[in-house]
Amino acid sequence: MRRIGIIGAGQAGLVLALGLQKRGYEVTVVAEKTADEVRQGRLISNQCVFHPALQRERELGINFWDDEVQPVEEVAFKAAGAPGTTEPVISWGQKFDHQAQSVDQRVKVSDWMTLFEAQGGEIRYQKVTPADLDSYAVSFDLVIVAAGRGPQFDALFPRNAELSPYSEPQRAIGIAYVRTKHPMLPGLTFNLGPFGENFVLPVLSVQGNVHGIGFFGLPGSPMDVWQDVKDIDQHMEIGLRLLRSYFPWDAGILEEAEPAGPLEALYGAITPIVRHPVGKLPSGKLVLAMGDTAVTNDPVGGQGANMAAHAARSYQEAILAQGDKEFDEQFMHEAFGKYWAVAQHATAFNNALLAPPPEHVLATLATAQRVPEVAHRFAHLFENPVGYTGWLDNPAASMKYLAEATVRT
Ligand SMILES: Cc1cc2nc3c(=O)[nH]c(=O)nc-3n(C[C@H](O)[C@H](O)[C@H](O)COP(=O)(O)OP(=O)(O)OC[C@H]3O[C@@H](n4cnc5c(N)ncnc54)[C@H](O)[C@@H]3O)c2cc1C
Known part of the structure; x- marks a missing residue:
């Protein structure tokens, strides 16, 4: 049986862990805090989660709060x-x-950790350092680092300057x-x-x-x-x-x-960053970044938890498709590549929200007030940011669309 180690018990790591567990994989999660510590701790996010990510949780049967949460x-x-x-x-x-819906990540993470253990999953408690990763890499077929944002794994997963337009927090x-x-x-x-x-x-x-x-x-x-x-x-x-x-x-x-x-x-104050997702350890073994560890967005566009859930689905599909083959460098690049094919649009949309709104975006927001089709299209970018590319990143195309939509009204 394939053994998967996941560093970090957050939105990305736990959804992947629970999904792989369901498919019979032997999964170990390494968590910094216990479920109780998370639940009783300070606020950690604001997590507005949209339909596609919620569907993933529903498919896995881990949507425990649908009856309680105010939608x-x-x-x-x-x-x-x-x-x-x-x-x-x-x-x-x-x-x-x-x-x-927005269910507090302290609630989600603590309930999911409890479920994962109750279903036979192993959780080890450790604040993993880069130096610890080699010992994990020898014991598992694949190690995924889903330890959230921040500089702790900077050297292992360096910033991809080409895909990271900001080098400082924008909010x-x-x-x-x-x-x-x-x-x-x-x-x-x-x-x-x-x-x-x-x-x-x-x-x-x-x-x-x-x-x-x-x-x-x-x-x-x-x-x-x-x-x-x-x-x-x-x-x-x-x-x-x-x-x-x-x-x-x-x-x-x-x-x-x-x-x-x-x-x-x-x-x-969060610096948006896209990292090189495949990290090489001193032993030569490789580890793969996921969720905020691979791609961190400013929370202004509400994309991080949604993309973390998407990463969990996308990485799981790649792991299943790999069957018994080695999780080598090519696998890691392809797994990230499939995720990035969608996540790049969330990052582009989110990064654009951080810049002063250009004329065509202001015109779009103003037109949305009178043209329901435009309001509908803009609002649904939050659940499907793929629609940003080819629309609001293209001033001429957006202005043409506004004129056409206005005529249709
Ligand atoms: C203020 C704010 C508002 C937000 N609002 C939204 C929103 O509305 N919609 C949305 O989609 N996203 C939102 N986000 C972003 C979202 O919370 C993150 O993108 C998402 O939680 C990322 O999931 P993750 O699993 O990659 O990382 P995390 O959720 O950060 O999980 C990482 C886990 O790894 C653990 N960990 C860290 N380091 C180590 C270590 N060294 N060893 C072991 N474990 C470790 C952490 O304790 C944590 O449990 C918001 C974020 C913030 C800060």
Whole structure:
């Protein structure tokens, strides 16, 4: 039987581990934290997961929260106008064809770890260093590193400069889980402002049903404000000030809210990066990167967990197709290549969201307000970013499409 070692018990690693376990593979997951430590720990993500990734979880029978989670049924886009205006200059909503949902990764990861072990899977507990990987590589037919973002495996999986346009974080991120009495949309609200973005969405968290409210500020701008936050109460004050200043139409969300708990906030600044995914160890053995370890996007476009789930499916298909053959360098490049064939569009879409919106994108958002077809197409980029390429990356084609769609309306 083929033995697969997966370093990292996150959205990517666990979905792959559970999928391979179901197909009879002997899988060992190496986790930094126990299920309880994850569940009781600080907020780690905001994870709006769209239909294709949810379908993967449903196929594996690991969608335990469908009856409890408040679905994300639609998206509302609002863009701020001139300074001082109290209403958005662009405002439209669009129902998703299929509901999305946000289940706290602390809930998902801890439940999936428990399931994986209950089904006979092995979890070892260790914060793996690059130097530890050789000992794993000799004991397994294939070692996959799905240890999330960050610099810990920089030397093993160097940055691919050609595919990584940014070398610094593009947003200062502050997110909190809150309970609000304010009437809320059954979906995701996405606000665009002069200094960054704000979003709100329903989440099933370790604290039950709450709302996640996040701010993505341009570095050095008045929305880059999270450096010295002492506690969640101060976070709430800052968040309310940001809403009143830049998104006043939604200030009620925090005026009528309380924090969901002392650990329900997170801060960060993430450099989007695509890495060379095949790492060579001192012994000459190879390991393969997956999920955020291979490709990290800024969370502004909500693509990371979705692409992690896609990676798990895509890598599993490659592993099954390999049968009894060696997991050699060619296998690794091809497995990543199949994943990247889709993920490159998520990265392109996401990286474009980080740049100042060009004329044709602003025109698209404005047209979406009057032309439902455009709103539908734009909203569904979040669940299928493949549609970005050939559309919004091409200003002339997008303007032509807007004219045609307007005539059709
Ligand atoms: C603020 C924020 C908001 C987000 N919002 C969204 C969203 O709305 N939609 C979306 O799709 N994505 C979102 N994401 C991104 C998403 O959370 C990640 O892309 C996704 O979790 C990546 O999955 P992963 O399994 O690759 O990595 P992770 O989920 O980070 O999992 C990696 C795991 O490896 C473990 N680990 C790390 N190092 C080691 C080590 N050395 N040894 C052993 N174990 C280790 C970690 O503890 C962790 O359990 C958001 C992220 C952030 C930070």
